[in-house]
Structures are given as structure tokens and as C-alpha cells.
Amino acid sequence: xxxxxxxxxxxDVTADPRRISVLFPAAGRSVGRDxxxxxxxxxxxxxxxxxxxxxxxxVQALxxxxxDDGIAADxxxxxxxxxxxxxxxxxxxxxxxxxxxxxxxxxxxxxxxTGRELxxxxxxxxxxRLVAAALGDFSARELDQxxxxxxxxxxxxxxxxxxxxxxxxxxxxxxxARMAAALIAERRAAGREISADMTRLxxxxxxxxx
Numbered sequence: 001x002x003x004x005x006x007x008x009x010x011x012d013v014t015a016d017p018r019r020i021s022v023l024f025p026a027a028g029r030s031v032g033r034d035x036x037x038x039x040x041x042x043x044x045x046x047x048x049x050x051x052x053x054x055x056x057x058x059v060q061a062l063x064x065x066x067x068d069d070g071i072a073a074d075x076x077x078x079x080x081x082x083x084x085x086x087x088x089x090x091x092x093x094x095x096x097x098x099x100x101x102x103x104x105x106x107x108x109x110x111x112x113x114t115g116r117e118l119x120x121x122x123x124x125x126x127x128x129r130l131v132a133a134a135l136g137d138f139s140a141r142e143l144d145q146x147x148x149x150x151x152x153x154x155x156x157x158x159x160x161x162x163x164x165x166x167x168x169x170x171x172x173x174x175x176x177a178r179m180a181a182a183l184i185a186e187r188r189a190a191g192r193e194i195s196a197d198m199t200r201l202x203x204x205x206x207x208x209x210x
Contacts, residue, residue: 002057003030003031003050003054005027005030005031005054006027006031006053006054006057006058009023009027009030009054009058010057010058010061013058013061013062013065014061014064014065017062017065017066017075020058020061020062020075020079021078021079023058024055024058024079024083024087024090025083025084025087027051027054027055027058027090028051028086030054031050031051031053031054032049032050032051033049033050033051033086034049034050035047035048035049035050036048036049036050036052036053043128043129044129045128045129045132045160045161045164046132046161046163046164048089048093048133049086049089051086051090052086052089052090052093052133053093054090055086055087055089055090055091055093055094056090056093056094056096056097057094057097058090058094059076059079059090059091059093059094059095059097059098060094060097060098062075062076063076063094063098063111069108069109069110069111070110072108072110072111073108073110073111073113073114074114076091076094076095076111076114076115076118077114077117077118079091080092080118080121085127085129085130088118088122088130088133089129089130089133091118092118092119092122092130092133092134092136092138093133093136095107095111095115095118095136095138096133096136096137096138096166097137098111098138099136099137099138099140099141099142100137101137103137107142112142115138115142116142116143118134119134119138119139119143119151120147122134123135123147123150123151123154126158128158128159128160131151131154131155131158131160132155132160132164132165134151135148135151135152135155135160135164135165135166136164136166137166137167139151139166139167140165140166140167140170140171141167145171145173148167148171149173149175149176149179151165152165152168152172152176152201153176153179153180153183156180156183156195156197156198156201157183159195161197162197162200162201168201168204169204172201172204173204174204176201176204177201177202177203177204180198180201180202180204181202183198184198184199184202
């Protein structure tokens with residue numbers, strides 16, 4: 001069930017998109033920061049946190065309320081660049097929600113370009129929750145195969161579950177399997193543990209279309 005604060009905040013952003021700059025930082029205090037599925041996903045890597053979800057909805061409301069795609073993209077970029085790590089996750093999860101299975105088929109070009117820049121920035125960090133958010137539905141749809149593969153491999157290094165990576169079965173290919181197999185060989189030679197996700201990735205045979 002959607003939190004009452006989130007419903008009111010969406011109404012505010014719909015009426016005046018500029019309000020998002022005040023509401024976005026307030027989400028954590030207002031709806032909480034607990035993981036959505038604390039039993040199975042205690043760090044919120046797969047399903048996110050309560051404030052992740054609230055911010056994702058606000059991003060969707062913003063983009064729906066702003067007629068100019070360039071202005072919408074600039075606002076999303078500002079929310080990310082001037083936000084803390086939690087706010088940055090919220091931006092990425094908002095972009096993911098816009099690319100999910102029930103989303104519109106295409107995002108406007110300025111939003112895609114901005115989203116790619118923000119994902120690239122997030123994948124350079126060592127924050128597992130930020131990296132997990134960067135490998136959601138937006139990346140599965142919009143990131144090039146080379147960048148996507150390296151993002152997945154970074155997630156594997158960081159211990160982020162593959163369940164957090166959107167499109168792993170449809171976009172995984174022989175090259176990604178080869179990279180995972182090389183990682184397994186290195187870890188085995190060093191006497192280090194091999195995770196089930198490493199083994200799973202090394203056996204993917206799907207070749208992405210296009």
C-alpha cells in the first residue's frame with residue numbers, strides 16, 4: 001500500500017514540479033528507510049527500501065508533469081548530482097520504473113542520455129545499493145552490451161545477488177559467461193569461495209538480440 005505521504009507528495013509534484021526539490025530529500029524521514037523485503041532482502045539490494053520506492057514514484061510524477069523532455073532530464077540529473085546516495089538510488093529506481101515490464105515502450109531521448117550518464121556514474125562507485133539500483137530495468141533496456149556486462153561483473157565482485165540485475169537471462173551472453181568463468185578460475189586458484197551466482201553466470205548461454 002502506498003504511504004499517505006507519497007500520495008500527497010505526488011499530488012504536489014503534479015501540481016508544481018518544482019516541489020520535487022523539497023520533497024525528494026524528505027522522503028526518508030517521511031516514509032522510513034527500511035528494506036521493502038527485510039526477510040529475504042535485508043539490504044534492499046533487490047527490491048529497494050521504502051524511501052527508494054517513494055522517490056521512484058516522485059520521479060515518475062515529475063516526468064509525467066513536465067512537458068519539456070529536456071527540462072525533465074535536467075531536473076532528474078540535478079536530483080541525482082546534488083543528492084546523497086539514498087536520493088541517487090531513488091533517481092535510478094525511478095528510471096527503472098519507467099522502463100519496467102508495464103512501462104511505456106520508449107523514453108524520450110534526453111532522458112535516455114541523462115539516464116546513461118547517471119548509471120555510468122553509479123557503476124563507478126563502491127556502494128552496493130547504488131550499483132544494484134544502476135543495474136535495474138533502465139540499464140537492461142538502454143545500456144550498451146559492453147557497459148552492461150561490466151556492470152554485471154562488478155555486481156558479482158561486490159556480492160550483489162544476480163536477482164538484483166534486470167535482464168540477466170535475456171541479455172546474458174557467451175562473453176559474459178566467459179568473464180564469469182575466468183573470475184571463477186582466478187578465485188579457485190587463490191583458494192577463495194565460489195558463489196552460486198558466479199556459477200550461474202558462467203553457464204548462461206543466451207545471446208541477446210540485435
